[in-house]
Amino acid sequence: MSELPKKARVVIIGGGVIGCSVAYHLAKLGWRDVVLLERKQLTSGTTWHAAGLIAQLRASKNMTRLAKYSRDLYARLEEETGVSTGLRETGSITVALTEERKEEILRQASMARAFGVEVEEISPSEVKARYEHLNTDGVVGAIWLPRDGQGDPGNIALAMAKGARQRGVLIRERVKVTDIRVSGRLATGVDWQSEEGENGYIEAEMVVNCAGMWAHQVGRLAGVNVPLHACEHFYIVTESIKDLPQLPVLRVPDECAYYKEDAGKILLGAFEPVAKPWGMKGIPESFEFDQLPEDFDHFEPILGDAVNRMPILAEAGIHTFFNGPESFTPDDAYHLGLAPELDNFWIAAGFNSIGIQSAGGAGMALAQWMEDGTKPFDLGDVNIARMQPFQGNRQYLFERSKETLGLLYADHFPFRQKATARGIRRSPFHQDMLAQGAVMGEAAGWERPNWFANSGQERRYHYSWKRQNWFENAAAEHKVVRENVGMYDMSSFGKIRVEGPDAEKFLNYVGGGDYTVPIGKIVYTQFLNEAGGIEADVTVTRLSETAYLVVTPSATRPADQRWLERQSKDFRVVITDVTAGEATLAVMGPNARKLLELVSPNNFSNDHNPFGTAQTIEVGMGFARAHRVSYVGELGWEIYVSTDMANHVFETLMAAGEQLDLKLCGMHMMDSCRIEKAFRHFGHDITSEDHVIDAGLGFAVKATKPDFIGRAAVLARKESGPHSRLLQFLLTDPEPLLFHNETIIRDGEVVGSLTSGSYGHTLGAAVGLGYVPCKGEKPAEVLASNYEIEIAGRRIKAIPSLEPMYDPSAKRVKEM
Numbered sequence: 001m002s003e004l005p006k007k008a009r010v011v012i013i014g015g016g017v018i019g020c021s022v023a024y025h026l027a028k029l030g031w032r033d034v035v036l037l038e039r040k041q042l043t044s045g046t047t048w049h050a051a052g053l054i055a056q057l058r059a060s061k062n063m064t065r066l067a068k069y070s071r072d073l074y075a076r077l078e079e080e081t082g083v084s085t086g087l088r089e090t091g092s093i094t095v096a097l098t099e100e101r102k103e104e105i106l107r108q109a110s111m112a113r114a115f116g117v118e119v120e121e122i123s124p125s126e127v128k129a130r131y132e133h134l135n136t137d138g139v140v141g142a143i144w145l146p147r148d149g150q151g152d153p154g155n156i157a158l159a160m161a162k163g164a165r166q167r168g169v170l171i172r173e174r175v176k177v178t179d180i181r182v183s184g185r186l187a188t189g190v191d192w193q194s195e196e197g198e199n200g201y202i203e204a205e206m207v208v209n210c211a212g213m214w215a216h217q218v219g220r221l222a223g224v225n226v227p228l229h230a231c232e233h234f235y236i237v238t239e240s241i242k243d244l245p246q247l248p249v250l251r252v253p254d255e256c257a258y259y260k261e262d263a264g265k266i267l268l269g270a271f272e273p274v275a276k277p278w279g280m281k282g283i284p285e286s287f288e289f290d291q292l293p294e295d296f297d298h299f300e301p302i303l304g305d306a307v308n309r310m311p312i313l314a315e316a317g318i319h320t321f322f323n324g325p326e327s328f329t330p331d332d333a334y335h336l337g338l339a340p341e342l343d344n345f346w347i348a349a350g351f352n353s354i355g356i357q358s359a360g361g362a363g364m365a366l367a368q369w370m371e372d373g374t375k376p377f378d379l380g381d382v383n384i385a386r387m388q389p390f391q392g393n394r395q396y397l398f399e400r401s402k403e404t405l406g407l408l409y410a411d412h413f414p415f416r417q418k419a420t421a422r423g424i425r426r427s428p429f430h431q432d433m434l435a436q437g438a439v440m441g442e443a444a445g446w447e448r449p450n451w452f453a454n455s456g457q458e459r460r461y462h463y464s465w466k467r468q469n470w471f472e473n474a475a476a477e478h479k480v481v482r483e484n485v486g487m488y489d490m491s492s493f494g495k496i497r498v499e500g501p502d503a504e505k506f507l508n509y510v511g512g513g514d515y516t517v518p519i520g521k522i523v524y525t526q527f528l529n530e531a532g533g534i535e536a537d538v539t540v541t542r543l544s545e546t547a548y549l550v551v552t553p554s555a556t557r558p559a560d561q562r563w564l565e566r567q568s569k570d571f572r573v574v575i576t577d578v579t580a581g582e583a584t585l586a587v588m589g590p591n592a593r594k595l596l597e598l599v600s601p602n603n604f605s606n607d608h609n610p611f612g613t614a615q616t617i618e619v620g621m622g623f624a625r626a627h628r629v630s631y632v633g634e635l636g637w638e639i640y641v642s643t644d645m646a647n648h649v650f651e652t653l654m655a656a657g658e659q660l661d662l663k664l665c666g667m668h669m670m671d672s673c674r675i676e677k678a679f680r681h682f683g684h685d686i687t688s689e690d691h692v693i694d695a696g697l698g699f700a701v702k703a704t705k706p707d708f709i710g711r712a713a714v715l716a717r718k719e720s721g722p723h724s725r726l727l728q729f730l731l732t733d734p735e736p737l738l739f740h741n742e743t744i745i746r747d748g749e750v751v752g753s754l755t756s757g758s759y760g761h762t763l764g765a766a767v768g769l770g771y772v773p774c775k776g777e778k779p780a781e782v783l784a785s786n787y788e789i790e791i792a793g794r795r796i797k798a799i800p801s802l803e804p805m806y807d808p809s810a811k812r813v814k815e816m
Contacts, residue, residue, distance in 0.1 A: 532710045
C-alpha cells in the first residue's frame, strides 16, 4: 500500500454507490487529490443487493429534483464511461386497495405535476392493460409514472467509480479506516490498515463519511453523531417465467410489496410493518457481499398476499430467497451535509432503501456544497444537522428502526406520529398535561400536547386524509384562544444563550435585525446566508448588556446553534444551549392579561409591557420572565420559568384560570391560528433557499446596518423587487383540507405548490401559504389573477392575499 499518499484534499470513506457518487462529482468539479478508501470491495456492503428501483417523485420539491438528476445521470453514464448502468425506462405503477390510499396517491399525483414529474391517474382496467399478471380485485385506484424505471445497482456504482478514476480520483479497496484524528473542530486525517497488515496515515483537508451501515461507527471515530441502524431486508426472485415481457415497476403499498421484472424473472420485495433490526453488537469484520440467515416465517405473510395479487408467483417457483441488511434513520430521511460537531467532516449515509435512486443527486449536491461552502439549495429534509444528539443512542436506534422500515409503505397520513422510541424528552408539565387529557405528539424527541381529549373521548389518533377525530377538539381550542384565553406548553422550543462582551456586535453581524436595543426588548429576526436565504427564524431577547436569548423551533435548535458557532470565530461570545433549564407556558387570547393579573402583581399594560418586550415577574410564590410575543395572532405572553418552579407556576395559573374558563391547548391549535395570521413556519414556508424579501419578511431586516451576512443580497432584491411572493390562500369550499405541497394553479397554469396548510377555523375554510413567481409584477397584478388549488386531482377556487386575512393590522396582538 505504499502508493497511498501521505496527504489528500479529501478522503472518502466507503465505496458503495454514494461514496462513488461523491468521488465522481468532486472530480467533475475539478478536485484533485481525492482518495476513496473501501474496507473490502466496491459495492460489497448494501449496494450490491439493492433492488435498483429508479423513481423520480419524492416528498418535496428538492428531493424530487435530486431523484430526477439521478435518473438523468445514470442514462448518460454508459456513454461516458463504457460501463452499462442497466437503466431501463419501464415506468412505474402504484395501486391503492383502500379509499384512504387512493386519496394519498392522487394527492401525490397532484404534487408530481407541481414538481414537473410526468404522471397519470389510471383505472384498474388500465392497470391490467399495463400489467396483465396482476390480480386487480380490490384495486380502487392507481397512478402511472412513465419515466420511472430500474437499473443495475452495482454497475451504477462502478460506472461512477470509473468516471471518478478517469478524472484522477485514487480508489483503493481492502483498506479500512481505523481511526479519524481530530484537532479542535477539524478532522485532520485518517489512519488506515490494509488486509495485508500494512498501515499508515493520510493527512486530509476534508473527510467524507459514506460508510453506509457502518457510518454510525465511523462517525464515532471522529466524535460525530450519525444516527442510523441496520435492518434485515427481504426479497425473493422467481425462477425464469416463459415469455415474461418487460413490465413496469409495481408497488402495492397496502400489501407492503413491490415487484420488478428482471431478466425474465420477478423480484418481490417487502417493507413489512415491524422490521428486524440487525447488527446490534456490531457488524462482523468479515462482512462482504454477505447474506443474512433466511427467515421465511417473517416473510410469509407478505408472500401470501403476493401470491393472491400475482397468481403467476404460485407457478413460477422461488429461485432466490434473499435477506440482506440496509440502514435506516430515525425519520426515514437520509443524512447529508456538514457534521454539526466539526467544520470539515461531511456525511452522506443512511439512505433507507432508496440509495440507488438518491445517490446521483445526493453526491452532486454534497460535492457542490463542499465546493462552494454553502448549500446549493435547501436540503433541510436531509441535512444531518436536523438530528438531535440523543438520537445517536443505540437503544433508541434499535427501537425506532423496527418502525421506520415499514413506514416507507405505510399510509403517509398527515400528522402521523411515530409509535416507537417515545417518551424520551418531557417538559416539567408532562404529567400535568396528561392528567388534563393531553394527546401527545413528538418533535425532536420532545413529548408535546397536540390536542386535548374531552372527558370519555379516546385519547389517540384515528388517522385519515379527511377530518380526523381531533378536528373538533382543535377547533374548540382555536376558538378559546381567539375569544377568551388558552394556555399551551412551549418548553420544547430551543433556547440558546449568546453572551459575552461582543454579544451585541456578533448578533448584529449574524442576524438581519437590529439588536442594539434596550434590555428587555424582543427582536423578531432571521439569520441569513450570503444569498439572502433564511437559515433560521427566531426571536432574540436582550437579557442584559452582554447577554441575549435566542428562541428557535425545537427541531432546528442544533442547526441554529451550529450556525451561530460557525460565525462566531472572530467574536468574544459564548453560545450555550439552555433549553432544558427553563420551561415555557404560552398564555394567549383576549383575556390573557386578566389571567396574568390574577396571579402576579406586575404591570402588564401596553404602556409598561408593550408588544415585543419582556419583564421579570412574580407568579404565585415564584419568579418568571414574561415575553409579550405571539405566534397565534392574539394578545399573549410566553412565560419562561426555571424548571424548579415550573410546576408551581403551572398550578397557580390553572387555579386562577378557573375564574376565566382557561383551556389547555395543543400544537394543532397553534398551527391553525398561525396560518390564519400568515405567520411563516421555518422549514416549510421559509428555508435557506427562500429570499427574505420574497418571503415578505423585509420588515424584519434592517438593511441600514453597515455589515451583516446577506446585506448585499437584501439590498439587491429590494432594488429589483421580489422574484416571487408568498401568498396566503383561502379555499372557497369549506370542506377540503390542505396540508402542504398542494398544487397552485394561476389562470389555468401550474405555478408552484403550497408550502404549508391548515384549517382556518375562524376564517371558515382551509388556508395555505405558497410562493407565486412574479418577477417584475406589481402586487395588484399578482392578486388580480384567478387562483385554484389542486387537491387529489380536484381544483378548488382560492382567494389570494398578500396581507394576513385575520387581523391584518395586528391590533389584537399589539393594542388590546
